Amino acid sequence: xxxxxxxxxxxxxxxxxxxxxxxxxxxxxxxxxxxxxxxxxxxxxxxxxxxxxxxxxxxxxxxxxxxxxxxxxxxxxxxxxxxxxxxxxxxxxxxxxxxxxxxxxxxxxxxxxxxxxxxxxxxxxxxxxxxxxxxxxxxxxxxxxxxxxxxxxxxxxxxxxxxxxxxxxxxxxxxxxxxxxxxxxxxxxxxxxxxxxxxxxxxxxxxxxxxxxxxxxxxxxxxxxxxxxxxxxxxxxxxxxxxxxxxxxxxxxxxxxxxxxxxxxxxxxxxxxxxxxxxxxxxxxxxxxxxxxxxxxxxxxxxxxxxxxxxxxxxx
Numbered sequence: 001x002x003x004x005x006x007x008x009x010x011x012x013x014x015x016x017x018x019x020x021x022x023x024x025x026x027x028x029x030x031x032x033x034x035x036x037x038x039x040x041x042x043x044x045x046x047x048x049x050x051x052x053x054x055x056x057x058x059x060x061x062x063x064x065x066x067x068x069x070x071x072x073x074x075x076x077x078x079x080x081x082x083x084x085x086x087x088x089x090x091x092x093x094x095x096x097x098x099x100x101x102x103x104x105x106x107x108x109x110x111x112x113x114x115x116x117x118x119x120x121x122x123x124x125x126x127x128x129x130x131x132x133x134x135x136x137x138x139x140x141x142x143x144x145x146x147x148x149x150x151x152x153x154x155x156x157x158x159x160x161x162x163x164x165x166x167x168x169x170x171x172x173x174x175x176x177x178x179x180x181x182x183x184x185x186x187x188x189x190x191x192x193x194x195x196x197x198x199x200x201x202x203x204x205x206x207x208x209x210x211x212x213x214x215x216x217x218x219x220x221x222x223x224x225x226x227x228x229x230x231x232x233x234x235x236x237x238x239x240x241x242x243x244x245x246x247x248x249x250x251x252x253x254x255x256x257x258x259x260x261x262x263x264x265x266x267x268x269x270x271x272x273x274x275x276x277x278x279x280x281x282x283x284x285x286x287x288x289x290x291x292x293x294x295x296x297x298x299x300x301x302x303x304x305x306x307x308x309x310x311x312x313x314x315x316x
Contacts, residue, residue, distance in 0.1 A: 003088060003089060004044065004088075004090065005043045005044075005089070005092055006043065006044045006045075006084050006087075006089040006090065006091055006092070007040070007043050007046070007094060008045075008048060008077070008084065008091050008092065009025045009045060009047040009048065009094050009095075010025070010047075010048045010050070010073070010077055010093060010096060010100050010103075011023075011024075011050050011052070011095075011096055012048075012051065012095065012099075012100055013052060013097045014051055014052060014054050014055060014065075014066040014069045014070060014097070015065075015073075015097040015098065015099030015100070015139040015140035016097035016140050016255050017136055017138040017255065017256075018255035018256075018292070019055070019291065020291030020292060021097045021254075021286075021287055021288065021289045022050065022052055023096075023290050024096055024286075024287065024288030024289055024290065024302075025094045025096070025288075027253075027288055027290035027293075027296055027299035028094060028288060028299045028302050028303050028306070030296060030299065031296055031300040032303050034296070034300070035300075035303065037303075039306070039307065039310075043092075046080060046084075048076045048077055049076065050073065050096075051066075051069035051072050051073055054069040060164075061160070061161065061163070061164040062137045063131040063134055063158040063160060063164065064131040064134070064167065064168060065137045065138060065139060066139070067139065067164060067167040067168065067171070068167060070099050071170055071171050071174075074100060074102045074146070074171060075174055077100045077103025077104055078103040078104075078106035078107040078110060079107065080107065081093070081106075081107025081108060081111070082107040082110040082111045084107075085107070085108065085112070085281065085282070090281070091104075091107075091281075091282045092282075092284070092306070093282065093283070093284035093285075093286075094284070094285055094306075096286065096287070097139075097140040097255075097286065097287060098123070098127055098141075098143055098240075098242055098286045098287055099140045099142065099143050100143070100286075101127075101143040101147075101284060101286065102142075102143040102146035102147055102174070103174070104240070104284055105117070105119065105147045105181065105238065106147075106175040106180060107175075108281060108282055109177050110175040110177070112236060112281075113177060115235040115236050116233065116235045116236070117180065117234060117235070117236050117237070117238060118181075118185045118187070118231035118234030118236065118237040118238070118279070119144075119181055119185060119186050119237070119238050119240065120187050120189065120227060120231070120237060120239045120240070120274060121187065122189045122190055122239070122241045122245045123188070123189075123190065123244065123245050124190060124191065124192055124193050124242065124244040124257075124258040125141065125191065125242070125244070125256065125258075126194045126201075126202060126207075127140070127141050127142065127143050127144045127145075128141075128142075128145050128148070128150065128152075128198045129142050129198060130142060130151045130152050130168070131158060131160055131164055131168055132152060132153055132157070133152050133155050133156065135157075140287070144186070145172075146171050146172050146174075147179065147180045147181050148179050148180075148181060148183065149173075149178040149179035149180075151168075152197055152200070152201055154200065155196065155197035155200050155201075157197070183201075183205035183206070183207055184205075184233075185231065186207055187207075187209075187230060188210070189209075189215065189227070189245070190212050190215065190262050191211070192211060192260055192261070193256075193258040208227075208230050210226075212247075212260050212261060212262055213260075215262070215266065216266075220269040220270050220273060224270065224274055227274075234279065236279055236280075236281045237274075237277065237279045237280045237281065238280070238281060238282045238283070238284075239274050239280060239282070239283040239284070240283070240284045240286065241271060241283065241284060242254075243285065243286070243287050243288050244256050244261070244287055245261055245262050246261045246262050246263070246264060246301060247261035248261065250263065250264055250297070250301060251293060251298040251301055252293060253288060253289055253292050253296075253298025254287045254288065254289050254298055255287060255292065256287075264305065267305050268304060268308040269308070271283070271305050271312075272308040272311070272312035273312070275309045275310075275313045276312050276313065283309065285305065285306060288302050
């Protein structure tokens with residue numbers, strides 16, 4: 001039975017350090033118009049209300065900026081993803097900053113609490129910091145730590161106040177399930193910009209990582225086969241694609257560009273091959289920032305990747 005695609009728009013950027021990611025979803029829609037595509041007309045769309053008004057308030061804790069708003073967003077995204085899956089629809093999440101991915105994971109786990117969830121994280125960064133280890137306090141560097149229930153106190157550099165500790169505990173426990181995933185259920189693709197505390201966790205937990213160079217050496221097809229084989233013990237798989245996994249020579253339209261990334265073609269092939277796997281239950285594109293771009297290039301790349309993936313999904 002073919003599932004209906006449902007687009008969940010999350011125009012939130014309170015977890016990012018650079019302004020503009022909340023405009024990414026609309027930039028992708030503009031790219032669709034420029035390509036003459038009816039994609040956004042064809043599919044059901046829902047927008048999750050955001051908390052971007054908090055950008056005009058003080059950041060609160062320097063080690064977990066706007067954490068109260070992040071909690072609100074993670075809960076809202078979780079509810080929307082949960083209800084979408086309960087209607088047997090396939091959620092495609094288009095989001096601003098990556099912090100709300102913790103909500104996507106929480107929503108999948110709430111819908112299927114007994115299922116073992118695998119995560120394929122295609123990103124220049126590991127996003128596995130906690131408020132105890134973050135150098136920036138920007139919470140888009142923390143969604144995997146939220147899902148893994150990870151504090152990494154062994155690498156602690158920041159002293160937190162009680163309010164931040166309480167909010168962080170709540171974030172890790174959204175949906176009343178913690179941890180939601182285990183390190184063995186995680187694959188990172190194109191990760192290449194990590195700080196010491198993150199490197200410590202990745203090494204300690206033997207996390208599976210395919211660097212861009214390894215992906216090129218193996219080829220996309222082989223990388224996908226190996227990734228899915230590695231996650232074969234999982235019942236369901238969620239794919240999160242941060243556009244900063246792309247090489248910045250293609251486009252700089254994201255807040256944290258890092259050299260030696262994927263080409264748009266490699267990313268498109270990767271996504272279209274992954275999404276045809278029966279276990280993939282949700283996929284997500286995040287961190288398009290048109291304010292840092294010229295001629296909306298990153299949104300165009302993101303839209304082409306989205307189209308490749310969804311066409312593959314329909315033609316499986």
